Amino acid sequence: MEGIARRWARRRPLSGTVLAWLIALPVLLPLLLVSASLFAAETEVWVHLREQVLAEVIINTLWLVAGVAVGTALLGTALAWLVATCEFPGRRFFAWALLLPMAVPAYVMAFVLIGQLEYAGPVQTALRAWWGEDAGLLPIRSRGGVMIALVLVLYPYVYLIARNAFTTQGARALEVARSLGLSPWAGFFRVALPLARPWIAAGVMLAMMETLADFGTVAAFNYETFTTAIYKAWYDLQSIEAAMQLSSILVVVVLLVLVLEQLSRRRTRYTGTGAGVPRRFPLRGWHRAVATGLCGLTLMLAFVIPAIQLLFWAAGNLGDLDHRYWGLAGRSVGLAGMTAMLAVTLGLLLAYATRRSTGLWATMGARVATVGYAVPGPVLAVGLSLPLIWVSGWLQAGADWMLGEDAIIIALQGTVLGLVAAYIGRFLAVAHNPVQANLMRVSHTLDDAARGMGLGPLGVISRVHFPLVRGGLLTGAILVFVDVMKEMPITLMLRPFGWETLALRIYEMTAEGHWERAALPAVALVLVGLIPVIMLTRRLDAPSGPSHKPLPQSAREAVHAA
Amino acid sequence: MSVRTTAFVAALTCLMALPPLSQSVFADDGEEVVVYSARQEHLIKPLFDRYEAETGVRVRYTTGDAGQLLQRIASEGRRTRADLLLTVDAGNLWQAADRDLLAPVESAMLEDNIPDHLRDPEGQWSGLSLRVRTMVYHPDRVDPEELSSYADLADERWEGRLCLRSSRKVYNQSLVAILIEEHGAERTEEIVRGWVDNLAADPFSSDTQVMEAILAGQCDVGLVNSYYYGRLLDQDSDLPLEIFWANQDENGVHVNISGGGVTRHAGNPEGARALLEWMSEQEAQAMMGRMNFEYPANPDVAPDPLVSSWGTFKQNDINVRQSGARQREAVMLMDRAGYR
Numbered sequence: 001m002e003g004i005a006r007r008w009a010r011r012r013p014l015s016g017t018v019l020a021w022l023i024a025l026p027v028l029l030p031l032l033l034v035s036a037s038l039f040a041a042e043t044e045v046w047v048h049l050r051e052q053v054l055a056e057v058i059i060n061t062l063w064l065v066a067g068v069a070v071g072t073a074l075l076g077t078a079l080a081w082l083v084a085t086c087e088f089p090g091r092r093f094f095a096w097a098l099l100l101p102m103a104v105p106a107y108v109m110a111f112v113l114i115g116q117l118e119y120a121g122p123v124q125t126a127l128r129a130w131w132g133e134d135a136g137l138l139p140i141r142s143r144g145g146v147m148i149a150l151v152l153v154l155y156p157y158v159y160l161i162a163r164n165a166f167t168t169q170g171a172r173a174l175e176v177a178r179s180l181g182l183s184p185w186a187g188f189f190r191v192a193l194p195l196a197r198p199w200i201a202a203g204v205m206l207a208m209m210e211t212l213a214d215f216g217t218v219a220a221f222n223y224e225t226f227t228t229a230i231y232k233a234w235y236d237l238q239s240i241e242a243a244m245q246l247s248s249i250l251v252v253v254v255l256l257v258l259v260l261e262q263l264s265r266r267r268t269r270y271t272g273t274g275a276g277v278p279r280r281f282p283l284r285g286w287h288r289a290v291a292t293g294l295c296g297l298t299l300m301l302a303f304v305i306p307a308i309q310l311l312f313w314a315a316g317n318l319g320d321l322d323h324r325y326w327g328l329a330g331r332s333v334g335l336a337g338m339t340a341m342l343a344v345t346l347g348l349l350l351a352y353a354t355r356r357s358t359g360l361w362a363t364m365g366a367r368v369a370t371v372g373y374a375v376p377g378p379v380l381a382v383g384l385s386l387p388l389i390w391v392s393g394w395l396q397a398g399a400d401w402m403l404g405e406d407a408i409i410i411a412l413q414g415t416v417l418g419l420v421a422a423y424i425g426r427f428l429a430v431a432h433n434p435v436q437a438n439l440m441r442v443s444h445t446l447d448d449a450a451r452g453m454g455l456g457p458l459g460v461i462s463r464v465h466f467p468l469v470r471g472g473l474l475t476g477a478i479l480v481f482v483d484v485m486k487e488m489p490i491t492l493m494l495r496p497f498g499w500e501t502l503a504l505r506i507y508e509m510t511a512e513g514h515w516e517r518a519a520l521p522a523v524a525l526v527l528v529g530l531i532p533v534i535m536l537t538r539r540l541d542a543p544s545g546p547s548h549k550p551l552p553q554s555a556r557e558a559v560h561a562a
Numbered sequence: 563m564s565v566r567t568t569a570f571v572a573a574l575t576c577l578m579a580l581p582p583l584s585q586s587v588f589a590d591d592g593e594e595v596v597v598y599s600a601r602q603e604h605l606i607k608p609l610f611d612r613y614e615a616e617t618g619v620r621v622r623y624t625t626g627d628a629g630q631l632l633q634r635i636a637s638e639g640r641r642t643r644a645d646l647l648l649t650v651d652a653g654n655l656w657q658a659a660d661r662d663l664l665a666p667v668e669s670a671m672l673e674d675n676i677p678d679h680l681r682d683p684e685g686q687w688s689g690l691s692l693r694v695r696t697m698v699y700h701p702d703r704v705d706p707e708e709l710s711s712y713a714d715l716a717d718e719r720w721e722g723r724l725c726l727r728s729s730r731k732v733y734n735q736s737l738v739a740i741l742i743e744e745h746g747a748e749r750t751e752e753i754v755r756g757w758v759d760n761l762a763a764d765p766f767s768s769d770t771q772v773m774e775a776i777l778a779g780q781c782d783v784g785l786v787n788s789y790y791y792g793r794l795l796d797q798d799s800d801l802p803l804e805i806f807w808a809n810q811d812e813n814g815v816h817v818n819i820s821g822g823g824v825t826r827h828a829g830n831p832e833g834a835r836a837l838l839e840w841m842s843e844q845e846a847q848a849m850m851g852r853m854n855f856e857y858p859a860n861p862d863v864a865p866d867p868l869v870s871s872w873g874t875f876k877q878n879d880i881n882v883r884q885s886g887a888r889q890r891e892a893v894m895l896m897d898r899a900g901y902r
Contacts, residue, residue, distance in 0.1 A: 052897040120778035222728045222767050235629035236893040385637045492626045508602045513768030
């Protein structure tokens with residue numbers, strides 16, 4: 001018995017590494033195939049891109065990613081802190097309402113903002129009517145405009161993950177800080193914020209990766225980034241090789257950033273200091289007004305005003321609403337739900353894999369598995385369709401051999417299976433980041449203590465780990481769910497015949513500039529996406545706190561001792 | 563989430579996923595044509611419904627972006643399910659033929675119905691509807707006497723008065739490709755630079771925005787596809803914008819096509835050809851024109867009355883394949899000229 005246990009212990013690092021790389025497969029395979037084209041350099045297009053396009057798109061992309069990172073970090077963290085640890089009028093409402101913008105696809109936010117604030121839009125027209133020709137606002141179709149659009153829809157990623165961190169951070173650290181004489185303000189900057197850093201970083205990282213992969217928003221603003229350069233190389237300059245070369249550069253850069261970020265906090269441990277929900281700090285006087293005002297203003301800009309605009313447009317096109325919308329909504333929800341569950345499961349496995357094996361290879365495997373989020377969807381879809389076709393070919397050959405003439409026709413490309421595999425390749429990071437951030441806080445001594453209490457490995461997972469990472473799992477599931485609902489290019493390329501989703505309906509309408517007609521499916525998408533988000537977040541916000549099954553008493557003491 | 567809710571959601575999603583998983587397993591009886599279409603669903607579905615009703619042949623289709631559909635056909639290779647490819651730009655069709663994705667079709671009917679310059683000389687694809695890219699202006703600020711050719715919009719007197727859509731849009735790439743064909747690369751680059759210098763605002767992401775900018779007074783004249791003008795006019799018959807046919811004193815106004823071709827590895831090439839031929843005939847042509855205010859490619863079919871009211875024009879009869887052949891050159895030229 002002991003022999004087996006020891007052998008198991010010795011094999012652990014390897015099995016974790018293997019697991020991480022196995023999970024990385026749906027991203028690894030396409031990216032490998034895609035970067036194989038690196039060696040098929042096509043000089044004419046490549047030279048053109050280098051001389052005419054690259055410098056501008058790199059500068060544009062850096063500006064955009066930096067702006068979105070700073071914007072989402074500030075806004076998301078501030079809101080999360082207020083809602084998680086302070087008491088002010090409307091807090092309970094804002095706790096879930098601030099997530100609403102997450103259901104608004106970035107490309108929808110883009111066309112709403114442009115529609116409203118463009119020179120020809122209602123706001124500027126009204127301003128000119130009052131003050132004459134000089135009364136123009138700053139142009140919305142600008143670098144700042146793209147940043148605003150993306151920050152408004154991406155801050156919830158930081159907000160959701162950071163709020164989860166602040167609520168589960170444990171009251172004790174803050175109480176200790178206060179008992180040592182720190183003001184709440186200093187307690188935030190010197191204790192809570194440093195403790196929440198990995199969570200905030202996880203959220204900001206998601207927002208940054210989303211920005212790198214975004215196409216719809218920047219296209220609406222006609223703002224050229226690395227992604228538009230990839231599209232340009234591929235579709236306009238008809239060189240898939242150049243497109244893939246650009247993609248592989250993007251992937252390498254993202255991997256570097258991810259590994260650096262990982263290394264920067266390598267020696268830090270973020271184990272929990274008790275799972276109690278901190279008592280909220282009641283705000284007084286003008287602080288209350290500021291808190292409510294900030295939450296309210298964010299919600300207005302990021303959700304209420306766009307929603308009103310969309311409803312207004314949709315009302316003009318109610319004729320499009322027919323029974324098919326049930327199917328559209330059903331398929332969107334089905335795909336999103338299925339992917340969310342699979343992705344969270346894989347994300348958890350991945351988090352375990354890197355918990356057991358901390359070597360460079362395992363870390364790299366986990367990083368590769370999650371890099372798909374920064375890769376534009378079509379690149380991933382093309383890379384994945386090749387292996388799908390091969391596998392179908394092999395299966396088909398087998399079927400032909402067994403059944404002869406009557407052989408069924410197998411084609412995995414264009415099935416839900418292939419579609420979900422591609423989604424997972426793209427969105428695994430979204431599921432993995434919050435789970436990993438939570439699991440990181442479970443100290444290894446807790447495992448040992450629980451084992452010492454006589455719990456088996458499964459018991460440790462179900463009774464100790466699961467309650468502690470539950471918040472992270474839920475967060476990850478919500479994020480993936482909403483992301484899949486909004487996803488467009490992969491669905492467009494890999495879906496089964498005759499399959500349409502709400503996001504595709506929006507694409508069909510916007511592709512030729514029917515913005516008003518895109519409003520109806522956009523409203524439907526937001527509504528359908530919101531219901532599960534609200535249901536789930538209410539549970540997350542439930543007063544019972546993150547753990548619902550009590551730990552063995554001594555295990556709990558062991559946590560505190562750690 | 564409790565275990566029971568999780569199980570319920572899991573079961574539900576699996577059920578939803580079932581039909582498409584089994585779709586390929588149960589083969590359908592009767593003839594079937596599979597279409598990959600870059601023409602949008604609401605602009606083709608009525609046609610397919612009509613065809614099914616008339617012939618009993620089932621049309622299955624998937625829609626998508628032209629570039630992505632080409633990629634899909636290429637990567638599916640011999641196993642592609644597509645019989646027919648429909649796209650909305652001559653450049654895309656040329657590219658499909660260039661990448662060896664289409665098979666030549668011999669059809670007397672297509673040759674009769676569709677003019678030569680709207681078809682591939684090798685018969686790999688055929689135009690089905692005509693998209694005219696021309697000028698729209700505000701009559702209060704522009705005298706139609708001032709307007710003439712695409713090249714003239716590069717003249718200084720249009721400084722701060724011109725609005726354009728993004729150079730990323732294939733319609734502009736095709737227009738510039740044809741300009742290169744006619745004027746040569748050097749002169750065309752001058753023209754495009756002139757346009758950029760005359761812009762009143764950064765290029766827009768849609769033709770409709772271009773017209774809205776003219777309406778709002780941001781600029782006086784812009785280049786759009788005529789059916790976008792038709793759509794606005796259809797919503798508001800008092801629209802104070804006018805359309806102008808460009809290059810009438812030269813080779814004629816620039817036309818583009820939506821069209822289609824039979825795929826090289828089609829499982830049902832005969833069925834695909836029959837559908838393509840049917841689409842070039844009176845009834846389908848009239849439907850296509852009516853649905854989107856485009857011009858029928860078949861010259862014997864009259865356009866929608868609203869479209870007819872804009873008068874007749876001379877169209878450029880350079881074979882539209884040139885816009886594909888020169889697309890890459892056009893894109894590079896626009897990049898160099900600073901046209902974003």
